[in-house]
Amino acid sequence: xxxxxxxxxxxxxxxxxxxxxxxxxxxxxxxxxxxxxxxxxxxxxxxxxxxxxxxxxxxxxxxxxxxxxxxxxxxxxxxxxxxxxxxxxxxxxxxxxxxxxxxxxxxxxxxxxxxxxxxxxxxxxxxxxxxxxxxxxxxxxxxxxxxxxxxxxxxxxxxxxxxxxxxxxxxxxx
Amino acid sequence: xxxxxxxxxxxxxxxxxxxxxxxxxxxxxxxxxxxxxxxxxxxxxxxxxxxxxxxxxxxxxxxxxxxxxxxxxxxxxxxxxxxxxxxxxxxxxxxxxxxxxxxxxxxxxxxxxxxxxxxxxxxxxxxxxxxxxxxxxxxxxxxxxxxxxxxxxxxxxxxxxxxxxxxxxxxxxxxxxxxxxxxxxxxxxxxxxxxxxxxxxxxxxxxxxxxxxxxxxxxxxxxxxxxxxxxxxxxxxxxxxxxxxxxxxxxxxxxxxxxxxxxxxxxxxxxxxxxxxxxxxxxxxxxxxxxxxxxxxxxxxxxxxxxxxxxxxxxxxxxxxxxxxxxxxxxxxxxxxxxxxxxxxxxxxxxxxxxxxxxxxxxxxxxxx
Numbered sequence: 444x445x446x447x448x449x450x451x452x453x454x455x456x457x458x459x460x461x462x463x464x465x466x467x468x469x470x471x472x473x474x475x476x477x478x479x480x481x482x483x484x485x486x487x488x489x490x491x492x493x494x495x496x497x498x499x500x501x502x503x504x505x506x507x508x509x510x511x512x513x514x515x516x517x518x519x520x521x522x523x524x525x526x527x528x529x530x531x532x533x534x535x536x537x538x539x540x541x542x543x544x545x546x547x548x549x550x551x552x553x554x555x556x557x558x559x560x561x562x563x564x565x566x567x568x569x570x571x572x573x574x575x576x577x578x579x580x581x582x583x584x585x586x587x588x589x590x591x592x593x594x595x596x597x598x599x600x601x602x603x604x605x606x607x608x609x610x611x612x613x614x615x616x617x
Numbered sequence: 618x619x620x621x622x623x624x625x626x627x628x629x630x631x632x633x634x635x636x637x638x639x640x641x642x643x644x645x646x647x648x649x650x651x652x653x654x655x656x657x658x659x660x661x662x663x664x665x666x667x668x669x670x671x672x673x674x675x676x677x678x679x680x681x682x683x684x685x686x687x688x689x690x691x692x693x694x695x696x697x698x699x700x701x702x703x704x705x706x707x708x709x710x711x712x713x714x715x716x717x718x719x720x721x722x723x724x725x726x727x728x729x730x731x732x733x734x735x736x737x738x739x740x741x742x743x744x745x746x747x748x749x750x751x752x753x754x755x756x757x758x759x760x761x762x763x764x765x766x767x768x769x770x771x772x773x774x775x776x777x778x779x780x781x782x783x784x785x786x787x788x789x790x791x792x793x794x795x796x797x798x799x800x801x802x803x804x805x806x807x808x809x810x811x812x813x814x815x816x817x818x819x820x821x822x823x824x825x826x827x828x829x830x831x832x833x834x835x836x837x838x839x840x841x842x843x844x845x846x847x848x849x850x851x852x853x854x855x856x857x858x859x860x861x862x863x864x865x866x867x868x869x870x871x872x873x874x875x876x877x878x879x880x881x882x883x884x885x886x887x888x889x890x891x892x893x894x895x896x897x898x899x900x901x902x903x904x905x906x907x908x909x910x911x912x913x914x915x916x917x918x919x920x921x922x923x924x925x926x927x928x929x930x931x932x933x934x935x936x937x938x939x940x941x942x943x944x945x946x947x948x949x950x951x952x953x954x955x956x957x958x959x960x961x962x963x964x965x966x967x968x969x970x971x972x973x974x975x976x977x978x979x980x981x982x983x984x985x986x
Binding site: 500505513519524526551573574575576583584588 | 660661664666832833834835836837846848918920922929933943944952955956985
């Protein structure tokens with residue numbers, strides 16, 4: 444069975460390898476500070492006890508007032524997986540350092556996250572819109588990208604007991 | 618000769634409408650003479666915004682979307698998604714449901730690898746005959762799916778908490794007959810191709826990837842195992858009771874296109890073994906637990922992965938206690954396996970690039986989602 448690292452466990456190792464790298468931790472994930480992200484990831488990749496050689500999954504999540512970038516990293520030798528996150532607070536110009544220098548497998552997934560969320564990955568060798576075309580209006584997976592062209596809204600209201608989500612708690616730019 | 622004939626690089630467009638790109642996928646290669654000096658991938662022609670649509674549908678309504686990502690392995694995609702939701706909501710599955718899931722996922726692997734092997738031999742120049750033989754066997758698997766779920770390609774068979782229907786009575790004899798025939802078919806394909814000098818010349822030493830490179834590029838599935846890393850989610854992180862079945866992980870030693878082909882063939886043999894064991898020990902009882910239609914999992918997140926035919930197929934689902942996922946992310950194996958395409962093609966010839974692309978075994982529905 445794969446060992447699932449908890450947030451505090453990852454935080455303890457990361458803090459020891461790179462002092463001041465950890466922002467906070469929850470049971471599920473360890474939140475790193477963006478300015479020390481690449482250094483910490485490289486250290487977690489190289490250290491024997493973590494040995495996170497394989498970046499499995501990278502994606503973004505929009506929480507209205509901030510974004511999270513989620514990294515699932517795993518070790519083959521130790522058969523372990525961990526979830527590491529970074530908060531992106533600036534909604535107007537969201538940016539995170541790119542981890543392409545640590546795992547080249549991040550190349551495509553960072554492009555995808557940029558394409559759909561508009562989060563810039565600084566230091567990425569070729570950040571471009573990989574699925575949509577250049578000049579596509581808006582960033583589709585953001586929560587404020589509400590309606591599709593033509594004003595269509597897929598509905599949950601047809602089902603009893605299901606309702607569309609409440610409007611956002613923050614003001615949203617059109 | 619050098620200095621007399623001067624060559625200059627020019628751009629060659631492969632795809633998007635080209636049989637060798639296995640769908641609407643385009644590679645812009647820059648060639649100098651016949652050698653590729655640069656390769657750029659263009660994708661997104663099939664983008665259907667599934668991750669966005671899923672945020673406005675209930676958890677159960679999202680299952681058909683997963684069919685349509687990797688349409689050659691709809692059962693595996695269903696399975697990955699329902700496992701993620703079950704992990705999020707803490708729902709258990711009866712033993713019979715788990716055994717049926719294993720049978721379906723392994724039959725799907727056989728069907729998908731038939732397609733992969735057939736299309737790959739087509740790309741190497743074994744024009745049409747092997748692919749038709751593979752399709753013949755794949756049809757028989759699809760017949761089993763039709764018998765069980767009512768659909769051949771987009772099965773929509775797994776449900777949160779189990780499977781949609783119990784197995785029909787005629788399923789077991791038909792499956793046993795297929796399992797009896799499959800080893801002979803795999804031997805036949807192997808005998809046809811493995812000793813073939815043209816096939817070896819086209820695939821040996823083409824698209825080489827070392828174990829370190831394959832790991833660093835986040836590859837998974839037969840791509841990773843072809844490079845010699847014995848990593849299989851079914852063994853490493855068993856789900857649906859895979860720890861009960863006896864099977865082995867085939868690996869390659871060189872990491873070339875031929876090794877990935879051999880790994881797929883051997884995986885089909887292992888899948889036959891697994892289905893046989895699952896059928897022999899098929900438990901009785903219910904095939905599914907009751908789950909409310911408007912499921913509201915507790916707030917949180919879950920990342921569940923299965924070993925799909927193309928590699929690690931992950932689903933990342935975030936819940937805010939609403940009736941639909943707050944965030945629904947698919948980790949598509951063939952999209953991420955493509956990240957090594959440039960590494961494998963640059964320096965080779967255009968004909969080798971086609972073989973390399975065939976050996977990755979892409980499904981464009983999954984790349985673009």
